[in-house]
Amino acid sequence: MKIPLSRDFYNRDTTQVAQDLLGKLLVHHIDGAERVGKIVEVEAYLGPHDLAAHTSKGITPRTQVMYGPPGFAYVYLIYGMHHCMNVVTEPDGTGAAVLLRALEPIANLSDNTKGPGRLCKAMGIDRSHYGHDLISENFYITDAPEAETIEIVQRPRIGVDYAGEWAGKLLRFYIEGNPYISRK
DNA sequence: AGGATGATATCC
């Protein structure tokens, strides 16, 4: 198996981690198969001061893991039917995370990986993965075997119009030209 | 453009 990204990778500035996650591989061992997708689109949620972040409501049972140490999965159900996956960033207590929005299928994945809900469906991720440590053997993020040069595009985040001035901030990042972006 | 569908936060 490959080597998961270290705790220190996640224990950094969230916008930096978000951009560094582009091109990395998300790996999940499930039902005897290794599902692998390349991360091509993400969004950064900076902490309680970020009005678009779930942690802006304070520590609750749902946001607890997002306030915890970095490198853990924050998975939640949205609109009653779709799961979304984040990776927690920055030191314990910060309340920041990066939402994974789209993958490029690499192995044992359907072609339907554009968008956070579809991403989780294709990877077999649900609320049972809430709080899962990504420094693990069966569910983790790792470097791509071959480093490639990518151009990163910055856009406002999707679906956060309620967040006032935070709605317009350029905290959505994706790989320029990649065909698996959820929206232009 | 509108509906599905249930957890969650926030109010009584």
Next chain:
DNA sequence: GATATCATCCTC
């Protein structure tokens, strides 16, 4: 206990 609100997706 009731209700409004969702970091979405599918169908029309």
